[in-house]
Amino acid sequence: MSEEMMIQMTHVQKRFGAKVAVKDLSLQVQRGEIFGLLGPNGAGKTTTIKMLTTLLRQDAGKIIVNGFDSLSQAQRVRQQFGLTGQTASIDQDLSARENLQIFGRLNGLSRVAAKTRATELLADFDLTQSADHVLATFSGGMRRRLDLAVSLIGKPAILFLDEPTTGLDPRTRTQMWQAIRQLVAAGSTVVLTTQYLEEADQLADHIALIDHGQLVASGTPTALKQSIGGQELELQVSTTAAVASATNILQAVLGQNVQVEARTLTVPLGANSLTTVAEVLTRLQAAQITVSNFAMHTPSLDDVFLKLTVGTN
Numbered sequence: 001m002s003e004e005m006m007i008q009m010t011h012v013q014k015r016f017g018a019k020v021a022v023k024d025l026s027l028q029v030q031r032g033e034i035f036g037l038l039g040p041n042g043a044g045k046t047t048t049i050k051m052l053t054t055l056l057r058q059d060a061g062k063i064i065v066n067g068f069d070s071l072s073q074a075q076r077v078r079q080q081f082g083l084t085g086q087t088a089s090i091d092q093d094l095s096a097r098e099n100l101q102i103f104g105r106l107n108g109l110s111r112v113a114a115k116t117r118a119t120e121l122l123a124d125f126d127l128t129q130s131a132d133h134v135l136a137t138f139s140g141g142m143r144r145r146l147d148l149a150v151s152l153i154g155k156p157a158i159l160f161l162d163e164p165t166t167g168l169d170p171r172t173r174t175q176m177w178q179a180i181r182q183l184v185a186a187g188s189t190v191v192l193t194t195q196y197l198e199e200a201d202q203l204a205d206h207i208a209l210i211d212h213g214q215l216v217a218s219g220t221p222t223a224l225k226q227s228i229g230g231q232e233l234e235l236q237v238s239t240t241a242a243v244a245s246a247t248n249i250l251q252a253v254l255g256q257n258v259q260v261e262a263r264t265l266t267v268p269l270g271a272n273s274l275t276t277v278a279e280v281l282t283r284l285q286a287a288q289i290t291v292s293n294f295a296m297h298t299p300s301l302d303d304v305f306l307k308l309t310v311g312t313n
């Protein structure tokens with residue numbers, strides 16, 4: 001395995017009875033990146049994360065985490081990562097600082113080291129001001145940041161973030177994204193699962209989209225969006241009588257097939273789209289065709305998701 005690779009899964013399979021939850025899945029996570037694992041409900045994300053974190057054993061294939069084999073070196077693999085979602089085990093009657101110190105001690109740090117680490121993490125996650133308040137007074141966003149801080153006590157090489165911002169308001173979500181970006185800037189590798197495609201788009205360097213336990217697409221968010229097509233121009237003419245001549249103009253200028261639905265015309269745009277769109281408008285005006293609606297669309301990750309996955313429901 002190359003030095004840059006933090007996780008390498010090759011031809012991994014997992015069944016539950018007759019149900020194949022993960023089928024011949026191969027994935028690679030580079031050191032220092034945010035890797036987004038996406039897929040519809042039942043796609044196999046949880047099963048994959050459980051195998052990566054040694055909570056489940058795969059039936060076939062190989063998983064190497066930071067150089068260690070998930071089956072024969074499970075203990076070493078467990079030392080490589082932090083997991084979020086441990087807030088359940090955090091004591092509500094203690095302060096953020098006290099909780100961090102306790103987790104530090106549980107992670108094998110000395111009393112002094114646990115204190116120092118707690119102070120560092122409180123500063124990193126903007127919790128210094130509330131450090132000595134009991135958790136019962138914390139907002140959802142503060143709890144989530146503390147949860148992230150707790151998972152980083154042992155300075156893990158990899159962090160698994162499962163739905164890190166579910167239920168947070170937009171402002172708090174943006175703060176969480178900032179905290180995650182800072183982690184990666186400081187050298188961590190993050191594996192992220194999320195229902196929010198915008199979150200993956202904002203954060204992930206690389207995305208693997210899975211469905212029915214199989215990889216259906218992988219790449220940077222930009223590459224995935226480009227893979228399902230580039231920009232489209234959509235315009236609506238005000239009268240049905242103008243549809244035919246507008247179609248001719250679009251075809252002539254853009255050299256692409258025009259999709260017509262009632263008075264709405266849709267056509268893919270190539271490179272130099274702004275110049276060609278300007279020409280389309282000039283020609284439509286010259287032909288005295290009135291446009292009642294006009295839009296340019298760039299595919300979003302939602303489009304990628306909907307186009308490439310089916311899901312179980």
Ligand SMILES: Nc1ncnc2c1ncn2[C@@H]1O[C@H](COP(=O)(O)OP(=O)(O)OP(=O)(O)O)[C@@H](O)[C@H]1O
Pocket residue numbers: 016019020021039040041042043044045046047048312
């Ligand atoms: N312990 C189990 N026993 C039987 N089937 C299981 C078990 N765990 C998962 N499955 C099945 O394996 C498939 C993949 O499940 P998994 O939980 O990995 O999907 P997921 O992508 O995490 O879905 P979600 O987004 O809903 O959490 C599903 O069809 C699920 O019903």
